[in-house]
Amino acid sequence: MAEVSKGIAEKWGLVVDQDRCTGCNACVVACSMENNVPFTGEDNVAFGRGTYWIYNKRMWEGTYPEVAPAFQPVMCQQCGSAPCEPVCPTFAAVHSEEEQINLQIYNRCIGTRYCANNCPYHARQFNFEDPNIPEPMNSYLNPDVTVRRRGVMEKCTFCVQRIVAGRQTASAEDRPLRDGEVTPACVAACPSDALVFGDLSDPNSRVSQMAQNERQYKLMDELGTRPKVTYLKGGGRNGG
Amino acid sequence: MKHKKPWWKQPGIQIGAVLVAFIVIGGIIGGIFLTQTPPEQPIAFPHNRHVGIGASCLYCHAGATLGPSAGLPGIEKCWGCHQQVQKQSPELTKLAGYVERNEPIPWVPVAIQPEFVRFKHSPHVNAGLQCSACHGDLAKMTVAEAQKGQNMGWCLQCHKSSAPEQWTKLSDCATCHY
Amino acid sequence: MSDKITRRNFLKIAGAGAAISAVLTGCGPMSRYIVRRPYTEMPEYNQTGLNTYYASTCRECAAGCGIIVRTKEGRAITIEGNPQHPLNRGRLCARGITAQQGLYNPDRVFGPIFQARGDTSRQARTTWDEVIPVVSDALKSPASQIAFLLGTAPDHLFDLVAEWARSNGAPAPLRYSALASFEGRSTLQEAANRTFGKPALPFFDLANAEVVFSFGANFLETWLSPVSYSSAYGDMRQARPTRRGYLVAFEARQSLTAGNADEWIPIKPGSEGLVALALARLIAEARGDDVPAAARSIDPATVAETAGIEPAKLTELARLFAASEHSLAIPGGGAICQHEGLATAQAILQLNVQVNNLGVPGGVYLTNTEQPTTSLAEVYNLVQKMNNSQVKVLFIHSANPVFELPKVLGFEEALAKVPLVISFATFPDETAMLSDYVLPDHSPLESFGYQRMLAAADRPVYSSIQPVVAPLYDTRSTADVLLAAAAAAGSPLPYTDEVDFIQQMIVPLISAGGFYTAPEIQTFWSRWLQYGGWWVTEQGLDTDISAAPSRSAAFSGPIALEEDKQFHLVVFPTQLGDGAGANRPWLQEMPDPMTTLTWNTWVEINPETADRLGIHDDDVVRVTTPYGALEASVYRYPAIRPDTIAIPFGQGHTALGRWAEGRGANPAALLPAAVNESGDLAYNDVVASIALTGKRRPLARVESREGVYGEH
Numbered sequence A: 001m002a003e004v005s006k007g008i009a010e011k012w013g014l015v016v017d018q019d020r021c022t023g024c025n026a027c028v029v030a031c032s033m034e035n036n037v038p039f040t041g042e043d044n045v046a047f048g049r050g051t052y053w054i055y056n057k058r059m060w061e062g063t064y065p066e067v068a069p070a071f072q073p074v075m076c077q078q079c080g081s082a083p084c085e086p087v088c089p090t091f092a093a094v095h096s097e098e099e100q101i102n103l104q105i106y107n108r109c110i111g112t113r114y115c116a117n118n119c120p121y122h123a124r125q126f127n128f129e130d131p132n133i134p135e136p137m138n139s140y141l142n143p144d145v146t147v148r149r150r151g152v153m154e155k156c157t158f159c160v161q162r163i164v165a166g167r168q169t170a171s172a173e174d175r176p177l178r179d180g181e182v183t184p185a186c187v188a189a190c191p192s193d194a195l196v197f198g199d200l201s202d203p204n205s206r207v208s209q210m211a212q213n214e215r216q217y218k219l220m221d222e223l224g225t226r227p228k229v230t231y232l233k234g235g236g237r238n239g240g
Numbered sequence B: 001m002k003h004k005k006p007w008w009k010q011p012g013i014q015i016g017a018v019l020v021a022f023i024v025i026g027g028i029i030g031g032i033f034l035t036q037t038p039p040e041q042p043i044a045f046p047h048n049r050h051v052g053i054g055a056s057c058l059y060c061h062a063g064a065t066l067g068p069s070a071g072l073p074g075i076e077k078c079w080g081c082h083q084q085v086q087k088q089s090p091e092l093t094k095l096a097g098y099v100e101r102n103e104p105i106p107w108v109p110v111a112i113q114p115e116f117v118r119f120k121h122s123p124h125v126n127a128g129l130q131c132s133a134c135h136g137d138l139a140k141m142t143v144a145e146a147q148k149g150q151n152m153g154w155c156l157q158c159h160k161s162s163a164p165e166q167w168t169k170l171s172d173c174a175t176c177h178y
Numbered sequence C: 001m002s003d004k005i006t007r008r009n010f011l012k013i014a015g016a017g018a019a020i021s022a023v024l025t026g027c028g029p030m031s032r033y034i035v036r037r038p039y040t041e042m043p044e045y046n047q048t049g050l051n052t053y054y055a056s057t058c059r060e061c062a063a064g065c066g067i068i069v070r071t072k073e074g075r076a077i078t079i080e081g082n083p084q085h086p087l088n089r090g091r092l093c094a095r096g097i098t099a100q101q102g103l104y105n106p107d108r109v110f111g112p113i114f115q116a117r118g119d120t121s122r123q124a125r126t127t128w129d130e131v132i133p134v135v136s137d138a139l140k141s142p143a144s145q146i147a148f149l150l151g152t153a154p155d156h157l158f159d160l161v162a163e164w165a166r167s168n169g170a171p172a173p174l175r176y177s178a179l180a181s182f183e184g185r186s187t188l189q190e191a192a193n194r195t196f197g198k199p200a201l202p203f204f205d206l207a208n209a210e211v212v213f214s215f216g217a218n219f220l221e222t223w224l225s226p227v228s229y230s231s232a233y234g235d236m237r238q239a240r241p242t243r244r245g246y247l248v249a250f251e252a253r254q255s256l257t258a259g260n261a262d263e264w265i266p267i268k269p270g271s272e273g274l275v276a277l278a279l280a281r282l283i284a285e286a287r288g289d290d291v292p293a294a295a296r297s298i299d300p301a302t303v304a305e306t307a308g309i310e311p312a313k314l315t316e317l318a319r320l321f322a323a324s325e326h327s328l329a330i331p332g333g334g335a336i337c338q339h340e341g342l343a344t345a346q347a348i349l350q351l352n353v354q355v356n357n358l359g360v361p362g363g364v365y366l367t368n369t370e371q372p373t374t375s376l377a378e379v380y381n382l383v384q385k386m387n388n389s390q391v392k393v394l395f396i397h398s399a400n401p402v403f404e405l406p407k408v409l410g411f412e413e414a415l416a417k418v419p420l421v422i423s424f425a426t427f428p429d430e431t432a433m434l435s436d437y438v439l440p441d442h443s444p445l446e447s448f449g450y451q452r453m454l455a456a457a458d459r460p461v462y463s464s465i466q467p468v469v470a471p472l473y474d475t476r477s478t479a480d481v482l483l484a485a486a487a488a489a490g491s492p493l494p495y496t497d498e499v500d501f502i503q504q505m506i507v508p509l510i511s512a513g514g515f516y517t518a519p520e521i522q523t524f525w526s527r528w529l530q531y532g533g534w535w536v537t538e539q540g541l542d543t544d545i546s547a548a549p550s551r552s553a554a555f556s557g558p559i560a561l562e563e564d565k566q567f568h569l570v571v572f573p574t575q576l577g578d579g580a581g582a583n584r585p586w587l588q589e590m591p592d593p594m595t596t597l598t599w600n601t602w603v604e605i606n607p608e609t610a611d612r613l614g615i616h617d618d619d620v621v622r623v624t625t626p627y628g629a630l631e632a633s634v635y636r637y638p639a640i641r642p643d644t645i646a647i648p649f650g651q652g653h654t655a656l657g658r659w660a661e662g663r664g665a666n667p668a669a670l671l672p673a674a675v676n677e678s679g680d681l682a683y684n685d686v687v688a689s690i691a692l693t694g695k696r697r698p699l700a701r702v703e704s705r706e707g708v709y710g711e712h
Helices: A026-034 A042-046 A114-118 A160-172 A185-189 A206-211 B011-036 B047-052 B075-082 B090-101 B121-126 B152-162 B164-170 C003-026 C128-139 C156-168 C178-183 C185-196 C226-238 C256-260 C272-287 C300-307 C311-323 C341-354 C376-387 C411-416 C478-488 C498-511 C521-531 C585-589 C607-613
Strands: A012-017 A055-061 A068-074 A093-096 A101-104 A195-199 A229-232 C052-057 C066-072 C075-081 C146-150 C202-204 C211-215 C246-250 C263-265 C327-331 C364-366 C393-396 C420-423 C449-451 C461-465 C533-535 C567-573 C602-605 C619-625 C628-636 C644-649 C687-696
Touching (some): A026 A055, A026 A185, C128 C393, C156 C449, C185 C202, C185 C341, C211 C311, C246 C256, C263 C311, C272 C300, C300 C311, C449 C498, C498 C521, C607 C628, C628 C687
Parallel strands (some): C146 C393, C211 C246, C246 C263, C567 C644
Antiparallel strands (some): C052 C066
């Protein structure tokens, strides 16, 4: 793993403060509305085919009456050394050198699902059906994001459409991007301010500062995936 | 033992081959017609005449500097000039008809990208690119014509040659696909 | 011809077909099949391909969060919180985020309909010109026999109707939704009145509190104003460098709020008042104060036993509460919605008085004294009047009483005795189906308006509502319909239309010291729309609060149950709100935070109890109360008392469109008609029994993959 030891370039990062997170799932819905994630219906969810780019992992800890859920919002961790990338036969799962995130190129994807099988975070979602959004409900679909068809893998992109738009706006105004100028939909929605997004390559950005917090940990860091998402442990919750 | 014709002399095969040939040739002709000739427009807009009198592209396609879409002029923009500058022509009569009915002109876009490509005009225009670099010389066209070979290799070639120092950004998949 | 040749031929033709498709689709864009119609007149503020943002107010519940809607080419794309709005400060919950699914819902009412009470042979589309005289004739009925039933939010429509009712001697319009009943708004207000001498909803400064005791208030999910309380919760946890806030929740079924609490104390439903008094005594002892009169006769050890918890735990919590700087006790939800709910709410509010946490940061404040909702008791009076044929005309707007009200109340039967029922529903809901006319209002994202009082705002706020898209269908603003009809009926109001009414109502705000002003109304109006409302920059809460001495109350305690035969029943609202959210597919698809269940109704039962009764996950059980019964699948929920079962509210629609209909069961069938002293539904006292039906229906859960490729 010589590549890993060279160190991973840092760019966009997300901090999830589990002590603030209430598990309300506003992020799930905000993400779906921004990224044209289709609703799949009761049967598909029961089959495990529901599509959630970000989902709230609810883990029970303890036994009655000292039982409490620990909530952990899990989305694509945008690994610096991503397990999904080398297994894609069509190079649809590729690494963005510019933004330092993992991409899913929908028009390349042929739906082998190797990437999803290799992802330790269950972050990748497969379209088992074409989206079924009857007229006129398709009017709210976001024109900045491709509507995926059946047979295509998809996942959280850190709202790359907002990153690119922010970058292009800043460049048109001839200035650098400001901290907090780009916010993914989940971060914008979060009612308890548990999610913070920003540039990790800037040591003064809010996200860099928060990622230094003593409560920080990375999800399954031992796998060497180098995630760009940092979790901050919940304070008083049982084991959280 | 009965002599059997070689397979290429079997009538079924021959008929089939002719059929296939027709289909292939028809497909090619149809494909060329559908993709390589400009589509019919509701008004045969003479780009050459407008460019010839010195009208800037941005006068009608004002969105090109501002955002993703260059935009198409509405009837108010056409009529702004043409209610004064009027010559009798069948095309202008059509325009007058749209204005009278207050109906949008149903233009057929020519230079469009597939839905999985996020092309934006403004970064390209702001980088100093001329419209003609992609859309051809409109001074020589009446209705807009699709330019040939506008595929990803063509995009990347330009990205590479015009700004090699930004190659990381300009070759990044996320720049155009999301 | 041999098989071999056919196959070969087939392969050739297939190959040619593939080549042709490649030519047709691969070599050039399918441009000629697309047509673009540019604006005939491009609006100044709009540019093709660029976003246009509008500030408005979320209408998905009565909280009234400010929203910013991103539109493109006249379509509403995404909704986010308004960062300047003092209530939600840029944040939003799942309900607000999915509001476009209401706007663009294919099951909306497309225009005025003569509904004929569901008699399909007489149903017909009608026109606004034909129905305005109908409304106008209705308004000419004897004023005392006209009734208006509106939603909970104190909005411009309520003000307009109230003004018309006042000037014509009609009864004041009622404002009701099931959510207000589950929250216990009326009880909270009355408890504040009796405790602090002012009938106002209390504002709990969660963000600055150090120790918070919540009694049934699920403020992270649905209670009063979940977004502002969630935001305050985050700050309580992490915003202060000094001390991390500590949250303790007392309730029988662990809600999302209790799940996030540091300690969840599963007390029996009905024992909240006793626990509050026991805490009062222990807190006074810990602080060295006089024990309040009401708590003197209370023995904490007995109370702990009655409530089903450890006595030592009660003492420990009381010491924690007494020793901290800002200790806050919040009454809400089921704790105060029981027959002794008012006294319970008072006892809980008194805990704040004991630690002098009134009118200071981290404490209890009072908001304005306007009635936050109509109590259920007043809705009962209306039903009574309907049954006695004292109501000739009933107007219903943004309420769905046939679905929301307890079935034993008999609203549906009473509705049949009203000669004329006019619904202004946007969706064909259960009540609209049974009305004479459905005169659809615009969807909230197509309307003008304002909302006055925000239950959890810390300052005076008017939140503005403006259309973000042009109306999609032949709908008409209810305010305009009423104004036109009132004019035709000879009882006109002095407003030309809805916008004129709103402008006249906000004129006093110009000089009321908000964060902006303007020389005249038109300039003020444009800023009002631009900022999404009007508010003051400084926190404006009443800090001068004094408390009356605690009232002595004798609590009867929880109802005795026959073990494993009878259960306390907890009915709780979810992200579907009062049930109106059930037609938003993404709210259905969004997993319930605690159970991760989607798209259905379930019955929560403690796994230990379930084991004893031989009940497995996904078994369909029949839940029976003295008032009715329903069937639903079981979810074995580890965080619920073994003597309690719980059912979510909001599903079980028989109307409301494709995503809501025929899905789950409506627990309104299980609820009593009983109200507490302050008129809120006493839903926490219900005792239910359950029985296996032998059927099994798997629930769609996100948490495990048990159903994958399996039997569902």
